[in-house]
Amino acid sequence: MYNFTQLNDFPILLAPMVGLSHAALRKTLDKYYPLDSKVLTPTEMLNSRRIPGQVLGQTPQTVLNDFERSLQPQILGNEEKYIRLSVQKLHQWGAKAIDINMGCPVAKALKHNYGVALMGDIQYASEVVKYTTKDSPIPVSVKLRAGTQNDQDYLLKFCDALLNNGASWLCLHPRLAAEKRKGQADWSQIKKLKDTFQVPIIGNGDIQCYQDIIDMKSETNCDAVMIGRALTAKPWLITKYAYENGFPLTPDQYKLIPQNPQDEFHIYCDYLIDFIKNCFLLFEANDALKRIRFFVRVGHVWLNFGHSFVKAVHKYSSEQEMIDFILSKRENTSITLSKRTSLRY
Numbered sequence: 538m539y540n541f542t543q544l545n546d547f548p549i550l551l552a553p554m555v556g557l558s559h560a561a562l563r564k565t566l567d568k569y570y571p572l573d574s575k576v577l578t579p580t581e582m583l584n585s586r587r588i589p590g591q592v593l594g595q596t597p598q599t600v601l602n603d604f605e606r607s608l609q610p611q612i613l614g615n616e617e618k619y620i621r622l623s624v625q626k627l628h629q630w631g632a633k634a635i636d637i638n639m640g641c642p643v644a645k646a647l648k649h650n651y652g653v654a655l656m657g658d659i660q661y662a663s664e665v666v667k668y669t670t671k672d673s674p675i676p677v678s679v680k681l682r683a684g685t686q687n688d689q690d691y692l693l694k695f696c697d698a699l700l701n702n703g704a705s706w707l708c709l710h711p712r713l714a715a716e717k718r719k720g721q722a723d724w725s726q727i728k729k730l731k732d733t734f735q736v737p738i739i740g741n742g743d744i745q746c747y748q749d750i751i752d753m754k755s756e757t758n759c760d761a762v763m764i765g766r767a768l769t770a771k772p773w774l775i776t777k778y779a780y781e782n783g784f785p786l787t788p789d790q791y792k793l794i795p796q797n798p799q800d801e802f803h804i805y806c807d808y809l810i811d812f813i814k815n816c817f818l819l820f821e822a823n824d825a826l827k828r829i830r831f832f833v834r835v836g837h838v839w840l841n842f843g844h845s846f847v848k849a850v851h852k853y854s855s856e857q858e859m860i861d862f863i864l865s866k867r868e869n870t871s872i873t874l875s876k877r878t879s880l881r882y
Contacts, residue, residue: 538676541737544607544633545577545761547784549750549775552741552765553579553611553636553680555801556831559601561815566768566822567604569775569793571784577761584615584637586857589622593630597824601631611636611680615655617668624673636708637669639681656681656695663698663742668704670703680708680741687713691735692726700736701777708739708763719816727757739763747777747841769836770874772808798873805840805869805874810860817856826854838880842872 551558551566558579570576587682593599594826601608610627612635614620622633639655639662655662662831670677679699694705712725729739729868740759744750745767753762776793779786795801812832814824835849836845848861866872 538674539633540676541734544676545610546577547574547576548754548761549570549778550577550739550761550763551579551768552763553582553638554765555607557558557766557769557835559598559828560602560819561812562768562829562832563605563816564602564819565812566775567602567606568790569772570606571770571779571790572787572806574606575607575785577634578606579636580608580610583623583627584617585612586616588612588626589619596784597685597820597828598760598808600819604701605631607633609634609636609678610786611638611671613638614662615665620665620668621672624669624675628673628675633676633820634676634678634705635669635673637665637677637679637704639679659691659695659698659744662695663702666704667697667702676686676705677703677843678706678708679704680710681725683711687724691727693729696730696734700734703780704736706739706760707734707735710741712742724753724756726754727759731760732760735812737761741765744774746771747774748779750774750778766835767839769832770805770839771801773804774827783880799870801874802840802869802872803867805836806863809846813856813859813863814833822854824852825856829859839874840880841875 547570550565559582562571563578573845583598608631610632612620612623613830615813627635645679655665666677666679699707707730709727709730711723714721724740727738727740739761740753740757741763744753744762744764753759767774773793773795776786776790780791780794791845795804813829814829820828829849833846837847850859853862855861861874
């Protein structure tokens with residue numbers, strides 16, 4: 538069975554996100570990573586009750602690219618039968634690891650005792666990990682939040698139970714369930730896990746610029762930094778980290794590192810064009826449009842005139858119309874990306 542370092546040798550990871558971490562985003566982001574790097578690559582959340590009856594690759598959430606790095610599907614579930622069948626099927630599909638979602642705070646997940654709801658019961662959550670790991674030929678990790686209560690002793694006990702039942706590494710987004718994306722992520726809790734447990738710990742939460750990556754690694758000593766929504770606007774965070782830390786890059790990749798605010802906007806426009814092309818390549822038109830519109834809505838908060846991009850992708854319905862709009866804006870020197878935003882979508 539592979540371990541973390543065999544599957545991942547570059548410390549900047551894409552977060553699993555509903556409606557975002559699909560094949561088109563993975564394909565679009567790929568050129569920003571060092572060429573031969575191994576990177577744990579997520580899917581959107583996949584429901585373990587549905588996976589056994591699906592033909593993987595025929596649903597938008599399970600479309601794959603010709604080349605995926607260390608594919609790590611994220612599953613939502615709490616029943617042994619469905620989890621066992623899902624793990625078997627995902628492994629045959631090409632998964633190199635499995636991630637269990639114990640961090641999703643949305644009402645639908647809570648209603649069915651999925652996601653962060655599992656954090657309310659240590660015994661129940663540890664059994665879910667046991668179901669997943671006991672017959673799995675690939676490693677299993679858990680992505681979790683700070684929990685449902687502000688109790689770090691409980692968090693440590695919870696994580697200890699997950700590890701004792703077979704989890705190989707953990708990813709912590711240190712916000713309470715009730716905070717969702719509001720408030721401020723408490724990185725000290727990532728450090729607490731890293732100081733306490735002898736397994737890889739991935740940090741997640743409030744990464745919006747390059748300095749945030751450096752600060753999280755410095756403050757927590759985490760093994761990798763996971764970035765979510767900022768990668769809908771700033772893909773160069775990956776390549777800049779690679780450059781600053783001595784990872785080999787191609788000549789074309791050096792051009793993906795912005796030198797000034799106008800470079801940032803140019804790269805954003807080129808990135809968005811690639812993303813639109815990949816959505817129409819990989820999905821039926823309606824699915825492509827849905828994903829493009831959500832992607833732009835999430836990322837526009839970093840643009841000072843981002844609302845115009847949101848309006849355009851809702852106004853236009855063809856690939857070429859959207860691309861022409863972006864090209865018409867690309868040389869507009871008044872449009873820039875902010876370092877950070879407090880807006881949440």
